[in-house]
Amino acid sequence: MVRDYSQFMPNVKPPAPTPLAALGWQTHFAMQVTPEALSQAPPIRVTRVDRVEVHVTDGETTWTLPPIADVAVGDWVLPTQPPTILDRKSLLKRRAAGHERSVQLIAANIDTVFVVTSCNADFNVARLERFLALTFDAGADPVIVLTKADQSDPAPYLAQAQGLSKEVACVAVNAKDSAAAEAFAPWCRPGCTVAFLGTSGVGKSTLLNALLGEDLAATGTIREDDARGRHTTTRRELHVTPGGFAVLDTPGMRELQLTDVAAGISEVFSDITDLAGACKFNDCAHEAEPGCAVRAAIAAGQIDPARLERWRKLAAEDAFNSADLAERRRKDKAFGKTVKQALRSKRR
Numbered sequence: 001m002v003r004d005y006s007q008f009m010p011n012v013k014p015p016a017p018t019p020l021a022a023l024g025w026q027t028h029f030a031m032q033v034t035p036e037a038l039s040q041a042p043p044i045r046v047t048r049v050d051r052v053e054v055h056v057t058d059g060e061t062t063w064t065l066p067p068i069a070d071v072a073v074g075d076w077v078l079p080t081q082p083p084t085i086l087d088r089k090s091l092l093k094r095r096a097a098g099h100e101r102s103v104q105l106i107a108a109n110i111d112t113v114f115v116v117t118s119c120n121a122d123f124n125v126a127r128l129e130r131f132l133a134l135t136f137d138a139g140a141d142p143v144i145v146l147t148k149a150d151q152s153d154p155a156p157y158l159a160q161a162q163g164l165s166k167e168v169a170c171v172a173v174n175a176k177d178s179a180a181a182e183a184f185a186p187w188c189r190p191g192c193t194v195a196f197l198g199t200s201g202v203g204k205s206t207l208l209n210a211l212l213g214e215d216l217a218a219t220g221t222i223r224e225d226d227a228r229g230r231h232t233t234t235r236r237e238l239h240v241t242p243g244g245f246a247v248l249d250t251p252g253m254r255e256l257q258l259t260d261v262a263a264g265i266s267e268v269f270s271d272i273t274d275l276a277g278a279c280k281f282n283d284c285a286h287e288a289e290p291g292c293a294v295r296a297a298i299a300a301g302q303i304d305p306a307r308l309e310r311w312r313k314l315a316a317e318d319a320f321n322s323a324d325l326a327e328r329r330r331k332d333k334a335f336g337k338t339v340k341q342a343l344r345s346k347r348r
């Protein structure tokens with residue numbers, strides 16, 4: 001005889017996350033605030049940054065604040081006077097377009113970045129490595145997503161993507177399929193924040209809609225000024241899903257210049273950087289030096305020479321942009337000093 005004991009079993013269904021938890025409030029942030037401060041001024045999260053205002057939410061209502069210096073979408077903020085930006089768990093940044101040489105913050109506090117490309121001509125290994133370096137350096141986990149798997153055989157694309165890093169998971173999907181969201185379940189747990197990065201037309205908004213279970217992405221378009229002052233229609237907005245996690249959709253990014261992400265580059269190319277430690281000379285350029293472990297691995301067919309070239313190119317670009325950035329910061333500081341001195345002598 002089979003007895004049903006279920007009525008005596010404890011109810012193991014986990015409680016629904018609080019609005020704050022569904023918004024991505026995690027231990028990392030909670031540890032920065034005392035319980036008293038929390039109850040007096042609950043934290044809020046930045047869902048969108050425009051030129052004239054910052055959109056924030058507490059998980060239940062949404063409102064706007066005046067601009068906050070150096071704030072990024074995804075930031076957690078304490079509504080103090082002036083607002084306090086909590087220490088970030090991760091920060092995605094790139095070199096701003098145009099002649100500005102400055103750093104542009106893409107998003108803060110993202111747990112997983114879905115690097116999206118398609119099983120077609122958009123697929124580009126060098127660009128993927130670029131996105132992976134940016135994500136690793138930010139302190140987030142990248143996952144490569146190959147869309148349009150219904151339009152051509154995803155197998156060769158998957159094989160190439162999987163060859164880029166042992167630490168990066170790869171999935172192939174038809175973004176238009178109603179089951180597409182299931183492929184993301186391992187990373188879209190309650191309380192997490194995920195983001196989509198990729199060039200235009202790869203299916204980021206289609207995937208966002210799949211995760212939201214509704215057509216929101218199309219309404220998320222906002223107008224921003226690009227570096228040249230032209231109006232472009234872009235979007236960069238954080239959405240909370242019915243599943244209790246947050247998703248950031250970003251505009252298509254073709255030109256993605258890296259700056260200050262040397263650690264991220266080393267992580268993507270760990271096959272090469274690990275080997276470099278075995279080269280005879282510490283400063284081996286892996287060109288003509290004797291005892292070069294990297295060239296030995298190439299000769300043995302363990303590393304693709306094209307990959308070494310891509311690593312060189314990316315590392316050189318990053319080094320150049322970082323030096324440029326350091327120079328700019330030095331000049332800004334010097335200029336600040338001159339202004340202060342001028343003001344002081346004027347007051348005298």
Ligand SMILES: Nc1nc2c(ncn2[C@@H]2O[C@H](COP(=O)(O)OP(=O)(O)OP(=O)(O)O)[C@@H](O)[C@H]2O)c(=O)[nH]1
Binds near residue numbers: 149150203250253
């Ligand atoms: N067949 C098929 N079509 C797809 C897939 N993913 C996206 N599309 C189509 O590709 C087009 C572009 O998709 P979007 O979701 O707008 O691309 P996006 O990355 O958001 O593009 P931007 O908004 O320019 O950044 C749309 O017509 C989609 O319906 C896919 O997996 N399979």
Ligand SMILES: [Zn+2]
Binds near residue numbers: 280284292294
């Ligand atoms: Zn070497």
